[in-house]
Amino acid sequence: SAKDLPSETPEGLLLACIPERGDPRDALVGMRLVDVPVRGTIATGSVRRRAQLAAVRSDINFAELRGNIDTRIAKVAGSHPEFDAVVVALAALVRLELTDVIAEIMPFDVMLPQVGQGALAIECRADDRDTAALLGVIDHSASHRCVMAERAFLAAIGGGCDAPIAAHAVIDGDRIVLDAQRFDESAPDRAQSGAVMHIANAHAVGTDPDAVGRTAAEFGS
Numbered sequence: 001s002a003k004d005l006p007s008e009t010p011e012g013l014l015l016a017c018i019p020e021r022g023d024p025r026d027a028l029v030g031m032r033l034v035d036v037p038v039r040g041t042i043a044t045g046s047v048r049r050r051a052q053l054a055a056v057r058s059d060i061n062f063a064e065l066r067g068n069i070d071t072r073i074a075k076v077a078g079s080h081p082e083f084d085a086v087v088v089a090l091a092a093l094v095r096l097e098l099t100d101v102i103a104e105i106m107p108f109d110v111m112l113p114q115v116g117q118g119a120l121a122i123e124c125r126a127d128d129r130d131t132a133a134l135l136g137v138i139d140h141s142a143s144h145r146c147v148m149a150e151r152a153f154l155a156a157i158g159g160g161c162d163a164p165i166a167a168h169a170v171i172d173g174d175r176i177v178l179d180a181q182r183f184d185e186s187a188p189d190r191a192q193s194g195a196v197m198h199i200a201n202a203h204a205v206g207t208d209p210d211a212v213g214r215t216a217a218e219f220g221s
Helices: 047-056 069-074 090-095 129-136 141-157 209-220
Strands: 013-017 026-029 041-043 061-063 085-089 102-105 122-125 165-172 175-185 196-206
Touching (some): 013 129, 047 061, 069 085, 085 090, 090 102, 122 129, 141 165
Parallel strands (some): 041 061, 041 085
Antiparallel strands (some): 026 102, 165 175
8 A cells, every 4th residue: 555655765675556447535434424423432543633533523523543454344343343433544445345344435525544545555666777777667757746735745745655754745737735634633642632843834836746745745845
């Protein structure tokens, strides 16, 4: 998953291919956000997700969540669910043909995704031109440009793949339009609290992915 890559590609490697991106949005499983009761619990280990959900529902609680998709879904299944809802990347549910468990797909104006979310990324040796050429056949230019802009933002901010940063880029004509947010964790107990601080919004438009990401980082710093 592109979202799990370090923000800087290691020396000697090339991010050669990003196939067409899946839907980068997040999804709630268990119940819709509006249906979560006051002081109900949504499970997610992501500071980004907790911060954005808390901005809409400051009355809800948060719990840590780890494990594969089946393990996460099981937390809200059956007659005695452990949590009211869990947050899962929509693309993962689509790829695993588990869309029937989706309670709500979160719109971008409520929850911007993690950098690279929904995209796959294939690396190869930087000097392996033959392999890079083969991977180029399945590369999707628009997806590649968008993900590289998001990654450039993350790298310029100085965060890793677990940083509380959200970014989403789209293609508009020949331009890349990037929206991003940065958060700072202010609660000592990540497992129980959604008390994080929203630092900044960022927006940038341009044709060069690296320049777009760096420009957004200047506004988001």
